[in-house]
Amino acid sequence: MTESHPSDATALGKCKGPHTVIIARGDHIRHFTVRPWLATAAACVALSAVTAYFGATTYLVLRDDLMSAAVSRQARMQQAYEDRISALRFQVDRITSRQMLDQQLVENKVSELLNRQAALAGLNSKLAPLLPRKAEAPSPAPLETTPIRGVAGALGFQPETERKPSGDGLSRADQADRAFVALNRSLQSVETEQLSNLTRLTSDAYRTADGIETALASAGLEVDRESGEATGGPYLPSSHASDFDTKVEELGEALDRLQSVRTQATSLPLANPAAGSPVTSTFGVRTDPLLGRPALHAGIDFRASVGAPAVATGKGKVVSAGWNGGYGRMVEIDHGNGYATRFAHLSEIDVSEGEEVKAGQIIGRTGNTGRSTGPHLHYEVRKDGSALDPLRFLKAGRMLRDFL
Incomplete structure (x- = not known):
């Protein structure tokens, strides 16, 4: 039983003084006094214990789920990193392959241009023995672009570097393509000029030979054509011969004729023995x-x-x-x-x-x-x-x- 002072309110919740708790068991009677702060502390401890119990129980119940979520998150992060690394490695391989392909294309184009340049030089060597002193062989026009052997180096083309755009927004490979286009145009203009010069020289040779023969004929002098049979007709090249080779052959024929009539003309006594004398x-x-x-x-x-x-x-x-x-x-x-x-x-x-x-x-x-x-x-x-x-x-x- 609990005893309280008469001055205290009957309600325990409203009691401001300490409570006395009496426990009677047979002849034994015990009593103790419960103070309000002690009751409050005991209640807090009990509440903390209950809260801790339920928290531990909840953790034990949810621990596996939390661990599984953490492991899954780590696995997803690892997979993302591996995917990123694979993507970067693929990009590097793609860039390297592209650079190697570009380098091969550059080397092939350089080799092709060098062969064309060598062919042009060989054409001039064919012309040199054909032309007389007054008819010089046509020489290739100077290239206004980068020299062929220095194209790749001048463009900074290296297979291990990325293709970076230049100031005008073009990659180095695009710049190389532009340079090769310019070189091809220049070589094409040289070939065209050579064919034009061959045509002009052939026409000049025939015109000069005809002029010499006409001059000698007007003076009553004849020129021996040194031909075994009377043949002639326009020159019609076969389809399998190149334009340059056919024009070289035609020029050679014209120069042979010119050389023949010129040799005969220069062997004639045509100068004045006493120039200026009447x-x-x-x-x-x-x-x-x-x-x-x-x-x-x-x-x-x-x-x-x-x-x-x-x-x-x-x-x-x-x-x-x-x-x-x-x-x-x-x-x-x-x-x-x-x-x-x-x-x-x-x-x-x-x-x-x-x-x-x-x-x-x-x-x-x-x-x-x-x-x-x-x-x-x-x-x-x-x-x-x-x-x-x-x-x-x-x-x-x-x-x-x-x-x-």
Whole structure:
């Protein structure tokens, strides 16, 4: 039983003083006093114990679920990291493969361009022996782009680096493609220029050969074509031959013809033996100045003072150099193909028999020796011993001045 003081309220909850608890068991009676703070502390302890019990019970119940969730979260994080690493490794492999492919493409393109450049150089070597002195072989136009061997290095192309865009937004591979396009255009322009030069040179060779033949024909001189059979017609290349090879063949044919007619023309005595001196007597029948009777004048006479130079009118070999009757001091030159020239009435002879001379070389000095009425140069042209009109040769020489 519990005892309380009369002044206290009957309700335990409203009691401000301590409570006395009496426990009677038979003859034994015990009592103790319960203070309010002690009751409150005991209640708090009991509540804490109950809370701890339920918390421990809940933890034990949910521990497996929490551990499973943590393990799953760690596994998901690990899987995400592995996926990221695999993605990065794949990207690296892809970039490396792309760079290796780009490098292979660059090397192939460089090799192709080098082969084309070597081919162009070889074409010039084919042209060199064909062209005469006045017709130079066409040379490739200078490339305005990066040299072929330095394209990859100039672009900084390396297989182990990533393709970084340049300032204009283009990757190095794109820059390499642009450079190769420019080089291809440049080489194509060189090839086009070479074909154009071949066409021009062929046309010039035929035009020059025709001009030489026309000039010689107008002077009554014929050119031997050195052809066994009469053939001709336009040149139609076969389908399997390249444009350059066919044009080289056509140019070679044109240059052969030009060389042939030029060689024959230069072997003819076409120069003037006394340039600047007037002709005082022409070829043909005239009145003999000493006898006063008609006579054949086998050459032409140039008015010249004693000591004026007399020059060879073409290359040849001196076959006579000395006194020759009415010719006085005379020089005769054999020019081949039956042609010969004579220079008479010289006061001085500057060559000797057997000597090789060329056109324009001084062979003596004009004078008044032999059957002559005054200082002058008597000049003759002969074909197989027969006298020809030298004016025809002088006319042809003037016409051929621009061709030879």
